[in-house]
Amino acid sequence: ATTLGVMGGGQLGRMFVHAAQQLGYRTVVLEAEADSPAAQAAHHQVRTAYLDPAGLAELVRECDAVTTEFENVPADALRELADHRPVAPAAAAVAVCQDRVAEKAHFAASGVPCAPYAVIDSETALAAVSDTLLPGILKTARLGYDGKGQVRVADRAALEAAWTDLQGVTCVLEQRLSLADELSVIVARGAAGEVVHLPVQHNLHRDGILAVTQVPAPGLDAAQVEQAVASAERIAASLDYVGVLCVEFFLLTDGSLVANEMAPRPHNSGHYSIDACDVSQFDLQVRCMTGLPLVAPRLHSPAVMLNLLGDLWFDAEGRERSPDWAAVLALPGVHLHLYGKAQARRGRKMGHLTLTGATPEAARDAALKAGALLGLEAF
Numbered sequence: 001a002t003t004l005g006v007m008g009g010g011q012l013g014r015m016f017v018h019a020a021q022q023l024g025y026r027t028v029v030l031e032a033e034a035d036s037p038a039a040q041a042a043h044h045q046v047r048t049a050y051l052d053p054a055g056l057a058e059l060v061r062e063c064d065a066v067t068t069e070f071e072n073v074p075a076d077a078l079r080e081l082a083d084h085r086p087v088a089p090a091a092a093a094v095a096v097c098q099d100r101v102a103e104k105a106h107f108a109a110s111g112v113p114c115a116p117y118a119v120i121d122s123e124t125a126l127a128a129v130s131d132t133l134l135p136g137i138l139k140t141a142r143l144g145y146d147g148k149g150q151v152r153v154a155d156r157a158a159l160e161a162a163w164t165d166l167q168g169v170t171c172v173l174e175q176r177l178s179l180a181d182e183l184s185v186i187v188a189r190g191a192a193g194e195v196v197h198l199p200v201q202h203n204l205h206r207d208g209i210l211a212v213t214q215v216p217a218p219g220l221d222a223a224q225v226e227q228a229v230a231s232a233e234r235i236a237a238s239l240d241y242v243g244v245l246c247v248e249f250f251l252l253t254d255g256s257l258v259a260n261e262m263a264p265r266p267h268n269s270g271h272y273s274i275d276a277c278d279v280s281q282f283d284l285q286v287r288c289m290t291g292l293p294l295v296a297p298r299l300h301s302p303a304v305m306l307n308l309l310g311d312l313w314f315d316a317e318g319r320e321r322s323p324d325w326a327a328v329l330a331l332p333g334v335h336l337h338l339y340g341k342a343q344a345r346r347g348r349k350m351g352h353l354t355l356t357g358a359t360p361e362a363a364r365d366a367a368l369k370a371g372a373l374l375g376l377e378a379f
């Protein structure tokens with residue numbers, strides 16, 4: 001293959017393009033918007049909607065293999081492309097990840113527990129919900145991300161109101177669990193079933209959005225690490241998955257591990273691998289889609305990743321400003337990644353910062369200093 005295509009123009013596509021270009025590939029992005037993060041970096045942009053027949057035909061003409069950076073790319077577009085070119089991950093696997101109902105059924109089929117839940121797709125199903133699921137979190141089955149499409153519901157009245165607010169779309173109601181920690185595991189699986197994984201990530205979310213990732217994950221014992229990795233590998237294998245897959249887990253206060261959700265692509269919690277591992281999650285995506293060998297990434301530096309949300313681009317009075325990058329870049333082991341998004345908005349992912357150190361303490365210390373300079377909450 002000489003040209004690699006990616007569906008979607010966001011920051012994940014941008015970092016994929018960088019990794020592909022490092023290996024000498026030409027890159028093509030299919031994205032309707034002009035000037036997207038990935039299109040800025042790619043050699044060529046096909047500027048159409050995902051399902052546009054002319055756009056898909058152009059992508060086929062231009063590319064030798066295709067992947068996706070966008071979780072909600074229509075599975076039909078991937079199906080169409082797969083008639084002409086190798087596509088990884090496959091449409092069927094992506095479709096499972098796009099639907100919380102199918103996703104949870106797949107966890108169960110893989111022998112991996114998830115939060116107790118009920119599918120709510122009718123008034124009857126709503127009325128039949130067991131009290132044991134409350135207080136709970138109502139999540140739309142499709143299209144949610146960064147905590148959007150989710151409502152915390154304390155009781156039955158709140159649940160009914162929330163489902164009405166969501167206009168009766170198919171949802172899952174999950175029991176609200178008592179979380180000790182959040183983890184994620186990123187695996188890369190090749191066409192012959194060979195699989196490698198990144199070190200387990202420890203994630204802190206704020207307002208439903210990933211804020212901080214720490215690796216090595218503090219406070220985990222070897223058995224918990226092994227269980228998380230084995231679960232993610234089983235989930236990937238039973239999907240016959242080819243590509244990079246991230247599985248998010250909750251570690252409960254009773255010590256048990258349950259799967260939360262998965263993403264059929266590189267993941268925000270794996271961005272540290274660019275600077276802290278000898279093979280990044282984006283390198284693995286390139287290798288998976290081109291049939292190159294998968295080697296197990298080695299963490300060469302403990303790392304802390306801080307997400308840079310658009311909030312940092314506004315002062316207390318709501319005026320737009322630029323964060324003081326010079327002060328941050330004076331810290332040791334700092335790796336600043338900005339995604340080239342012209343317009344900052346609160347909650348919008350504008351970039352991230354990875355702090356590497358000789359020890360976990362050094363990385364954490366640098367991250368706390370960077371956070372203090374930027375006005376981020378300590379962790």
Ligand code: ATP
Pocket residue numbers: 115137139144145146147148150174175176177178179182205208209210248260261
């Ligand atoms: P992402 O941007 O990761 O795709 P999302 O919008 O799909 O996010 P989830 O991962 O389902 O949302 O949930 C977001 C966060 O809300 C979780 O990381 C966790 O902090 C909290 N959360 C979700 N489900 C539960 C639950 N059943 N019990 C307790 N906390 C939960």
Ligand code: MG
Pocket residue numbers: 144145146261
């Ligand atoms: Mg999600």
Ligand code: MG
Pocket residue numbers: 248260261
């Ligand atoms: Mg999530």
